[in-house]
Amino acid sequence: MSKRRSDWQTRPQARIRKWFQQGFTALDDEIINQISQQTIQQPEVSQMMEAQREAMDTRRYERSLALERLERHELQAWVRTRGRKAIGRVYVALALAMAVLMIFFLLETVAHMPRFGDPNAPVTNEVTERYITRGVEETGAVNIVAGMILDYRAFDTLGESTVLFIAASAVLILLRIDRRKDGTPVQELIAAESDDRHYEPRADRILQGSVMVLTPIILLFGIYIILNGHLSPGGGFSGGAIISAGLILYLDAFGFDKAGRFFTYKTFAWVSFFSLSFYALAKAYSFYMGANGLPSGIPLGTPGAILSGGLIMPLNIAVGMVVSCTMYIFYALFRKGGL
């Protein structure tokens, strides 16, 4: 008990509290103090006085205990009502100060950076020169960025596709609702909560009509971007995202029953498996053959033609398939908890 008490009393907030309350509630304590000091000042102490003092001490101790309890209770109440607000204000002020300080220091750094658009900045070094001057003849891709991320730095892109696949798996673990063979969910309460399809109009004719026109165009545009990834801006990621947007639009207009005819868990698993393993095998072959402009037996074609760039177009297709499947399954899991 005493240990706890001393702990409590040495804590800073208790001291601040004491300092606050000195003029108001510590009066009894002072009187007791005076009395005890008077008793101490007397030179000859009789037995009775001794007993009295002991009783006084116990009383004082109990009183201080009660006081401490009251103090703690009051402090808690204060924290619960006004203290939280005060602490919140201090926190807000500190957070703002920290952010402003950070911005200030970073701005100080920015002021010493090379100027924006400077051709002699240290970022533009011999690596850039090599990519630009030899990129087309080594990778066969007119778009130097595509040639860079799918040939020179293809290992990086493999890791990125794997990150996407792992993210889809994590969302699958978090949000999936298991269903029996006849379609009734195993966790019925969660399924009833998360199945939000009955909040929207069923078979909206206007939406369906416009989707009938729009979806093929969106899908075609996505395929175009993927296939032209080595010739023009774009590539597997943006094209895959566009295709998945078209699929999501179709799913929203026609519901899960129709979309489920061409996209199930099996589709997702097989497409991801084949795309990722094709990617890995293709790059393994490329690395085995020297990886950097050495003859690999795959004709690069004439730069600018659609069938050029060696492995870049198939790799773009693989990445696009992984991305579109992943995004679509994200959406389906959020909506319904399954496909």
Added chain:
Amino acid sequence: MQLLYENLEQTVAVILFGIGFTILLLQRNLIRKIIGLNIMDTAIYLFLASMGYISGRKAPIVVDGVTEVSAYINPIPAGLVLTGIVVSVSFTGILLALTVRLYRRYNTLDIDVIALLAKGEDA
């Protein structure tokens, strides 16, 4: 000040980073916290991409067989940022899934209330 104005892209990127950081610290709503994280992401991408820009040059797509360094901007930051964008989408998906799970359990988006309720469950 003049130096900051000349590097306006990077200045704005730093300020955006600070704003995103402040949102992350001060907002108690989980979805706004995720948006703040995304703003920090895009600030970093803006900073990186502005490092690669060279005034007066074109995008790195070879036209008419011109392969001189002085014709194109730096393609390396673009490649790095391209990777970063896709990774940011994946973690946004995971964070939103976690948010849905938290909401399903505690029926609130306020991070403080969730922490209190979780503490009450432990005790």
Added chain:
Amino acid sequence: MSFVHIILLGMLIVCALAVSLTRHLLTSLIVYMAYSLIMAVIWMLMESPDLAITEAAVGAGITSILFFVTLKKIRAIREEGSHEQAEK
């Protein structure tokens, strides 16, 4: 540094502040979508069309769709709860 460039960069900061200051969650999501689109335009001006097309498709498209569907899900759960309370 052109005039359009400066305006776009200013709008970026305004959008980022508005995300934090708006009262409704849906508004801040829409503002975030606008933020992504402005970012795509800035990348187009900075001669990085690859980034612009990816940001427009992924950042403004898919990320916003994910945010919206999360919001819809949360509303649906809330409405379900209020229905049950009303029935009781």
